[in-house]
Amino acid sequence: MRASQFHLSTLKEAPSDAEVVSQQLMLRAGMIRKAAAGIYSYMPMGLRSIRKVETIIREEMNRAGAMELVMPLVQPAELWQETGRWDKMGPEMLRLKDRHERDFALQPTSEEVVTDIARQELKSYRQLPRNFYQIQTKFRDERRPRFGVMRGREFTMKDAYSFDRSEEAAGRSYELMFAAYTRIFDRLGLEYRAVAADTGAIGGDRSHEFQVIADTGEDAIVYCPGSGYAANIELAEAVSLLAGRGKARQALEKTPTPGKATCEDVAALLGVPLDTTVKSLVLATDDVDERGQPAGATIWLLLVRGDHALNEVKAGKLEGLKAGFRFATEAEIAEHFGCRPGYLGPIGLKKPVKIIADRTVADMADFICGANEADFHFTGVNWGRDLPEPDLVADIRNVVEGNPSPDGKGVLAIQRGIEVGHVFYLGTRYSKAMNATFLDEDGKPKHFEMGCYGIGVTRILGAAIEQNHDARGIIWPTAIAPFEVVICPVGWGKSEAVRDEAQKLYGALLAQGVDVILDDRDERPGVMFADWELIGVPHRVTIGDRGLKEGLVEHQGRRDAEAGKLAVADIAAHVLGMLGKA
């Protein structure tokens, strides 16, 4: 490609509403243009990278035996009603009516349509396993679309769905996809981590997220450098930080803590470490009687150490809470604790409250907690002596950096990540809801065991940039750079020698299948360099009269501090070597 024939369109400044660096750089590099909030046109420069991502995904999905198809974007409501998701999906699913007032949805995902295809197409166990995938436009009507392609409304996703005879076979399909994803992210050239993830309400018991590591990531991912353990923060298991419960040494004492409503303030006031305090969080669950009528609420007191944070996902899996909980109202708190928030604790309750202690809290002795009286805390609190044992001891907190790994093989570290892929074992949730069956070897109909597997194609571009950029612009991994090499001739319009050498190199690299662009715009070096550094092309070769007199040209890798000089005769081989195409 010659730059004069390409649509190059860089901006000095990003629009003021661009919030994150990937969004700013993609706009400045002319890769995307905004059409509406969360809706972008993919410009020629951006589309080149998107196509490379798609090709890598497609090749690895095909290699794993998955079958590509394309399902409709506009999907009939009837299928979504079969699974109940027509009502359950929030406003993220954009609903619309056609001219005959029939209901449709713009696909946010395609479990329903693919299950409908499977129940028509897959009649026999002999056709299984089967994995259908598509690389297709999705629409999710985010309340606050932002961060460019990172959380857009219209975006491209690869979604795959596996159909199996048995849970065991579904496990093999899951492993196959996990391996394919590993190859995909390896080939994309991104630093990433596959982490165990919560399966939430969707059912099934196996789920992994593929997270691209970036300081700006929205997700916290937990891993143990000494072992293979990795999980997202919702799932990562927090063990007790104490080796069993310590002995009571202090007496229970009610201590004035006027105006000190947080553990931090109380610890500071009393001059004790924060990890001697216990935080009280009050949840409520709404009860119903036998006829399904409201029957008051159960109040729950959850205790975590003062320096820890409640993990609501973990809490939401506990017996009694898993049907759904909410934070208690001020009135409920006053009724049960006789006190306003900030001074709550497990001692001296007005009405029955279920007490759940985090594992670490259950092992604490001589701890500090609210006294259920404004401006007072108890110190020297001990389980068994000052209050009964908790109703339940459970892991209800987020792990923090330095916590022991749950596999006992070291301590945990935490990184920020951007979720770009997800593999998920679905079980029979959809096949049962839609009565999608095949005839098994015994001649009996059986529901498909399913899995689903997503990759955010356009999101990968944003994540790659969040991970790889500097003050001058994007630094693309070679595999998904819009161009692998740019040739910058200095004095294109003036020097025949420069033009000749530039065109010779251009031809030589093209002939070897290199994705090379020749900057024949006759711009000054400063303009060319700024454009291509912003766009993030991995390799730049600069050819000028001065160097040519000595038979030299310059090569600069996008991450290199400065350019290296090379003999004209060697440059093509050198570049091919750098690209692994020698």
Add this chain to the structure above:
Amino acid sequence: MRASQFHLSTLKEAPSDAEVVSQQLMLRAGMIRKAAAGIYSYMPMGLRSIRKVETIIREEMNRAGAMELVMPLVQPAELWQETGRWDKMGPEMLRLKDRHERDFALQPTSEEVVTDIARQELKSYRQLPRNFYQIQTKFRDERRPRFGVMRGREFTMKDAYSFDRSEEAAGRSYELMFAAYTRIFDRLGLEYRAVAADTGAIGGDRSHEFQVIADTGEDAIVYCPGSGYAANIELAEAVSLLAGRGKARQALEKTPTPGKATCEDVAALLGVPLDTTVKSLVLATDDVDERGQPAGATIWLLLVRGDHALNEVKAGKLEGLKAGFRFATEAEIAEHFGCRPGYLGPIGLKKPVKIIADRTVADMADFICGANEADFHFTGVNWGRDLPEPDLVADIRNVVEGNPSPDGKGVLAIQRGIEVGHVFYLGTRYSKAMNATFLDEDGKPKHFEMGCYGIGVTRILGAAIEQNHDARGIIWPTAIAPFEVVICPVGWGKSEAVRDEAQKLYGALLAQGVDVILDDRDERPGVMFADWELIGVPHRVTIGDRGLKEGLVEHQGRRDAEAGKLAVADIAAHVLGMLGKA
């Protein structure tokens, strides 16, 4: 690809709602599956052909210097309001609201979005010409979606838009696209014709349709085998069939024609040729006064020869009618003609009527027309003698087979066609409406001269099948067949010799880049042959023990009446030769 690894899914019968052969065969061959009326999933078999069509289009668009991008499917109403099309487009454009109640459209086409991109991106004449294209999902909410992918609601289209400095430059862009389309349809291997088309109300004066020839096509296309002339029926010029006006020989006579209200019946009753009769068609245009208030209607009598048909598109371009016309009401006809339809004519009118005669009618002498009295016609009617000359003589009829070509180089023939491509010169209609300008060489802003260029990607599949099929199934042109070659081993499960030869050939063809499928399902020959003939794979190689004993295998082209026998050693070279890959 091995058939055991592929999703093969043929049906014995097409669903009963499949109306046309391409729809029936695509469903039976497992290429598409219906999700809702006019909305299909493209199954793995169909997607293979779609991707091949897309690749050919993309290669030729790139070769012509067009830049690929992807514009959003969900487009903000504001852009459509700028051109007034938000209100003008009918219910085919599906409108929807997002969660914030903002208006959007599902793109039926993208003139507005691309013009918005151009006015932001193309600032200078130095950036022109520029041609942006996308291969993307479109949605048109057809009232009666039918014929499978031929008139679906959700479909894939390639749409391109050119931006130029001047009308002359836009003409060059148009020619460039015309040439690219010619290469595309040549490469697709379809019999097609580029025909001049009407530009309608959209403005501009140049337009060609690319029509795939098929007896089942909805469009009539007119061409002159002796010259390059070709146009669609709306546009094809009809000349007078008479060499000037003949002499009056008969006297005007009012003749009883009781109950004979059509030209055919009158000619039969009187025992004269149909081409001595003249048909009367009554149109009306609604007038407005200076203040834009309704001011009655003007009535128009259009006269075409009894064996000809009115061409409403041509009529709609005439002075007085081009602002829009309707057929006159029975009341208006009674008021102006004093008679009911069936016996109308230009003689003895009750109130003034504008008379437009087709060119042939204006040259007729001694003709027959209604007498404006029920059950009577005039015979021996002559212009000038029996009635004044018409107010206007114009081409207002459809040409018919055998008419002289308007270029004087022979006679016209008519074929049926399926429109699969369209090139269109738009002028400044959109750039003016959206104030999209660039700075010209003189430093002054100027509106872009635009063209638009569409190809119905998924429709091409339907058109290809309408053109190429037989009782056994589809006959794909090699370039867009889902597979180029199928190897059918007879006795796969039993004969090691058969397996060995089949796998050897499979490997040899794969190595040469042939898109080959090996049918390793261990099915009987009848099942295999029926499947692959239905699917329409161009070449089949059958390998069986009986032939191998003599060192022979069979090759059968999809159009061949019977298979030919070839030496095992020659088969790979033979197939490569047939595919032009030798």
